[in-house]
Amino acid sequence: MKFLMIDIMQWFLIVCAFFCILRLITGRTAADKLTGLNVLSGVVLAFLVLRGVRHGTALFLDVALVYDILGFLGFLAIAHFLKDNFSGEVEKEEMKR
Amino acid sequence: MIVILRNVIALIAFSAAIIFGTAGIFGLFRFPDPYSKLQAGSLCGTTAVFSIFIGSLALAPTWAMAGRIIIICFFFLISSPTGAHIVARFAWQSNIAPWKPSARHHRKGKNNKNKQDDLQ
Numbered sequence: 001m002k003f004l005m006i007d008i009m010q011w012f013l014i015v016c017a018f019f020c021i022l023r024l025i026t027g028r029t030a031a032d033k034l035t036g037l038n039v040l041s042g043v044v045l046a047f048l049v050l051r052g053v054r055h056g057t058a059l060f061l062d063v064a065l066v067y068d069i070l071g072f073l074g075f076l077a078i079a080h081f082l083k084d085n086f087s088g089e090v091e092k093e094e095m096k097r
Numbered sequence: 098m099i100v101i102l103r104n105v106i107a108l109i110a111f112s113a114a115i116i117f118g119t120a121g122i123f124g125l126f127r128f129p130d131p132y133s134k135l136q137a138g139s140l141c142g143t144t145a146v147f148s149i150f151i152g153s154l155a156l157a158p159t160w161a162m163a164g165r166i167i168i169i170c171f172f173f174l175i176s177s178p179t180g181a182h183i184v185a186r187f188a189w190q191s192n193i194a195p196w197k198p199s200a201r202h203h204r205k206g207k208n209n210k211n212k213q214d215d216l217q
Contacts, residue, residue, distance in 0.1 A: 001104055002107070005108060005156075006153075008111075009111050012114075012115055012118065013149075016118055019122050019126070023125055029193065030191070035125065036125065038139075038181060042141070042143075042145075042177060046149040049166060050153055052162065053153040053156050053166075061165040061166065072176040076180075
């Protein structure tokens with residue numbers, strides 16, 4: 001019962017992650033893609049926790065904790081980089097006009 | 098007895114996670130502008146993932162793993178809304194207009210082929 005539930009949830013999270021990656025690839029604007037990335041980060045975190053409980057190893061949970069912190073920092077860096085890029089382009093276009 | 102109780106708690110939490118996760122993924126594809134997509138994504142990210150954390154907390158075999166899951170819960174409660182706020186601020190600063198229901202959308206219902214024209 002316990003392992004069956006965890007296995008079903010793992011497959012459900014794999015399907016969710018697939019759709020998030022689809023959103024990440026097919027999104028039109030950068031904000032759409034960042035939304036998909038935001039959801040994907042949480043889905044992968046939940047998958048790591050379920051994997052750790054399924055196999056009874058605490059190593060997966062340590063990896064999940066570090067993934068949460070580093071993924072958040074990477075997300076911050078990506079958003080900052082894209083924002084600078086965007087504002088730079090806007091300033092250039094305004095200067096051309 | 099305790100085992101059955103833990104299984105029932107986990108079953109309820111995982112059922113809630115499946116419902117919220119499906120709704121969030123649907124919203125991620127169906128909503129018109131990045132702000133409402135972000136709302137659906139935060140629904141999926143926070144409620145579904147948090148329900149999974151509660152379910153795995155009920156099923157955790159040792160106290161060490163339960164403590165780690167609680168710490169992950171606290172970090173997730175801090176990092177997920179902050180990430181959503183960063184995306185929303187990025188979308189606002191890159192001049193993406195929020196979606197408004199136009200007169201044509203109200204009249205014809207699903208005929209929103211010229212959605213980009215209506216925005217402007």
